[in-house]
Amino acid sequence: MHRCRLLLAAAGSLPLAQLLAGPAFSMQDQGPVVILGAQDGTAAAGSAFDASRFGPPAEPGDAIGPPPVRIMKPRDVTPKAPEDTPHAGQPKEGVDPSRFGGRLPDQAYGAYQRGLYKTAYNLALPRAENGDAAAQTLVAELLSRGLGMRRNDRDAAQWYQRAAEQGVPEAQFQYALMLIDGKYVKKDIKEAYALMQAAAEAGNPLAQFNLAQMIVNHQAGGESIVKAADYYRRAAEAGVPDAQYAMAQIALNGLGDRKADPAEGVRWLTLAARQNYDTAQLDLGTLLVEGRFVKRDEKAGFRWLKRAADSGNVAAQNRLAKLYMNGLGTEPDNIEAAAWYIVARRAGLVDPVMDDFMAGLTDEEQKTALERANRLR
Numbered sequence: 001m002h003r004c005r006l007l008l009a010a011a012g013s014l015p016l017a018q019l020l021a022g023p024a025f026s027m028q029d030q031g032p033v034v035i036l037g038a039q040d041g042t043a044a045a046g047s048a049f050d051a052s053r054f055g056p057p058a059e060p061g062d063a064i065g066p067p068p069v070r071i072m073k074p075r076d077v078t079p080k081a082p083e084d085t086p087h088a089g090q091p092k093e094g095v096d097p098s099r100f101g102g103r104l105p106d107q108a109y110g111a112y113q114r115g116l117y118k119t120a121y122n123l124a125l126p127r128a129e130n131g132d133a134a135a136q137t138l139v140a141e142l143l144s145r146g147l148g149m150r151r152n153d154r155d156a157a158q159w160y161q162r163a164a165e166q167g168v169p170e171a172q173f174q175y176a177l178m179l180i181d182g183k184y185v186k187k188d189i190k191e192a193y194a195l196m197q198a199a200a201e202a203g204n205p206l207a208q209f210n211l212a213q214m215i216v217n218h219q220a221g222g223e224s225i226v227k228a229a230d231y232y233r234r235a236a237e238a239g240v241p242d243a244q245y246a247m248a249q250i251a252l253n254g255l256g257d258r259k260a261d262p263a264e265g266v267r268w269l270t271l272a273a274r275q276n277y278d279t280a281q282l283d284l285g286t287l288l289v290e291g292r293f294v295k296r297d298e299k300a301g302f303r304w305l306k307r308a309a310d311s312g313n314v315a316a317q318n319r320l321a322k323l324y325m326n327g328l329g330t331e332p333d334n335i336e337a338a339a340w341y342i343v344a345r346r347a348g349l350v351d352p353v354m355d356d357f358m359a360g361l362t363d364e365e366q367k368t369a370l371e372r373a374n375r376l377r
Contacts, residue, residue: 116148117147120142128162169198179195212232215227241276248280251265269283282304282319
């Protein structure tokens with residue numbers, strides 16, 4: 001699965017949410033679609049293949065069926081603590097000071113950059129208590145992540161709230177997530193929306209993506225798609241892969257007030273796939289194998305599906321098994337085909353076509369495939 005993000009499910013969903021969150025294309029209706037797959041996640045009937053030999057299935061992954069609209073929490077961009085004793089010098093790159101209110105780096109921020117989190121907290125706290133919004137945001141960050149101290153989300157929420165009231169976009173975004181979650185502060189979707197919008201308009205890409213998700217989730221009708229698309233686009237242009245995938249679906253399917261634009265859709269899909277967004281890799285690989293919207297390239301399609309399968313995408317694992325079974329984009333290999341299907345089967349996916357394929361293997365072949373599947377874990 002795509003695991004570079006933490007995801008918090010929001011209440012409710014709309015048909016568009018299903019489109020934006022899951023694979024975009026049916027694999028049951030045309031040409032090679034029959035070979036590749038489909039029926040990912042259906043129940044097997046009357047197969048001689050005994051799936052229980054390969055262990056109990058796990059909870060299905062989010063590639064199987066449409067998950068709800070997702071609210072994306074921020075990626076972990078916290079610098080790691082240094083192995084050696086820190087020394088004076090330029091702070092490490094990788095953390096944007098604008099996240100803490102746009103202030104120039106100071107001693108507290110410099111300590112944070114070098115991984116001296118307790119020192120950063122001690123330096124920032126007096127300033128935070130005196131109303132410095134940047135220091136309040138830094139203190140909240142340290143507390144919410146448990147950097148240099150025990151994690152304390154309730155105290156972090158109070159500091160995020162105070163910084164958000166002073167207009168720090170990062171604090172607005174973080175506090176909005178807490179208001180949506182309702183675990184450490186009283187749940188307030190209306191206030192969360194207002195703060196998310198403020199952070200989005202200030203240019204926070206993750207807030208832009210999440211605001212679009214909130215619009216789709218809570219506002220009915222086609223106009224919500226039109227409104228959300230602008231925020232998806234802004235976040236996508238800033239490099240958020242989730243938003244790039246959303247833009248791919250909008251372009252490929254002509255959603256909202258936009259006409260279908262396959263070339264633009266494939267462009268966004270490729271950008272998301274290059275950032276290891278596994279569902280984008282699944283869709284792009286499928287399109288390439290099928291030759292839909294793009295020139296057929298089975299070898300390139302195989303490579304994208306292999307990357308998604310390696311990352312744990314269950315649907316990709318099943319489709320990869322069919323590529324090995326049929327020799328599409330690679331040499332035919334019954335053992336690899338069976339091994340990848342065993343991996344997908346353990347995760348809860350059932351495909352009657354692959355069950356029939358497994359039933360046709362010899363006991364020795366099934367044993368070898370099982371050993372191979374155990375190494376693929």
